[in-house]
Amino acid sequence: MKWNKYTIETTTAAEDYLSSALMDLGIEGVQIEDNVPLTKEDQAEMFIDFLPELPPDEGISYVSFYLEDNGQDDTELLKQVKTTIEEMRNVVDMGTGKITSDQTEDLDWINNWKKFFSSFYIEDILIKPTWEELKEEDRDKFLIEIDPGVSFGTGKHETTQLCIRQLLKYIRGNETYTPQVKTPKVLDVGCGSGILSIVALKLGASEVVGTDLDPDCMTSTHDNMEVNHLDQKLGTFYVGNLIDDTELQEKAGTEEFDIVVANILADVIIPMAPVIPARLKKGGYFITSGIIDFKENDVKEAIEKAGLEVVEINHQGEWVNITARKN
Template sequence: MKWSELKVHTTNEAIEPISNILHESGASGVVIEDPQDLHKLDDVTLFGTIYELDPSDYPDEGVYVKAYLPVNSFLGETVDEIKQAISNLDKYDIDIGKNNVTISEVNEEEWATAWKKYYKPVKISEKITIIPTWEEYTPVSSDEIIIELDPGMAFGTGTHPTTVLSIQALEQYVKEGDVIYDVGSGSGVLSIAAALLGAKRIKAFDLDEIAVKSTTINVKLNRVQDQVEAQHNNLLENVELGADLIVSNILAEIIVQFVDEAYEKVNAGGYFITSGIIQGKKDLVKEKLTQAGFKILEVNQMEDWISIVAQKPE
């Protein structure tokens, strides 16, 4: 089978919504080429990634979001719909940058193997390392927690700054026996992390059926299916009260839509961890959290992304 590689030259802010558009259009895999990744090996930090990257693959500014679509009679129509959907993001005050879309053809063998170079074991917090299913990896410490992911499920590698910030917050605030709601679960990586950190019961909600399937597969892969239940659901609609912690790694514009519901659903003394927030939307989310009654405990930043940890007073 022949595949078409669709490349969008855009901004960091637009990565998540554009990726979602591509997934919904039938993309069988997404690759993010961010020039900031080229400098991560130069940073001396506590956590590290094994990269095999070619600088010539990366733009001088902005990012490339690449998707792979089967070459068929509907390809032209699909590409036109993708272009229109991306252009419509302007209506939501999302900076889409140059929004230059190009198409090239690749054969299946090249696509099936070449993208794996972007995905290696990554230590993203004090305890947690994420590895792809095909990689051999030996833990370096006795308390290291390993999460296996299959990025072929099209929801990323779990190493985007918004995900890293979320997992680092979970590592700090999850307690043994907690009940947790993961709103916008995607690959399920946050739910899996919470389970491996000791949470008793996690409900993973996503409006996208593909995400629910992806979460279910990755949950089984990590043997935490007794703790994590993936459900098709719109945010926290019709969800019962009683979460000890709610975590949500989605766009700021979506987070502010259900802050009041999160305050209602979480137990007194419980936490609301939000991520996926660009720098320019930080104050909007903080203000909404405070208005709902939450106390802001932490505001953390990685690259251009923000996460906020809030608590409902006792």
């Protein structure tokens, strides 16, 4: 499907006003591009695998909207947009208000981000996008291949890396920890692309169970398991919210798991903490991240209040991993 893209050059002061006005004209969604850095609060509410290095903010903003190229003339709507821009100049600095047009396809939105995702290592694990050729010198490496599709989870984000390093420690072991269970059963809450489930299985987990709110994640996870030559019988995945879905809690099981891993937002981990101990076997570990640093204490307190013992806290950039044990 083709779309007509219209971009308005304006100011950062006007972008919210303009976005609201466009919606009042019946335009259902807008895209805003500016050089305003994300605040910590912004980062706490979203995962961004590739945080761009922005040039200095000069107060310029580009507000774009898309109209389906279905043969209809957009002239009348564009006239209304131009009139709106001029009327808003009495309220806020609108900048040039210049409108430019372009055409795009759905495929552009799906694939453009791929240029930012290339192979990289986490410890000795090589994580490679499925569309990139495997180098000859990497053919004997511990390899994970991932195509996130529309799901979260390339492995690039600090929170994913924190969880992978903990899975390495608590499944494979290292100089400071010897695993008590050689083939643990793992619950992956918020499985996304399935990357943590796949890492767990390739490290030696006997079985994984995954949950996510997004049905598309089920497709991504199964596809990525196939790419990594993993038997689909090793993973069972459910759509649902573990916090309050008692049926899902029963499906996942009680005291079934040696490890529960959750790479999700702090504001989800906190209300979810009370249901985690029931999922874990005695001595099992809860590995979690997605925690922006200023929410570390809130999450730690919620985990301890649920009856788990926090055994280590790790940081990478502004993100935090908390690992706890059920005694």
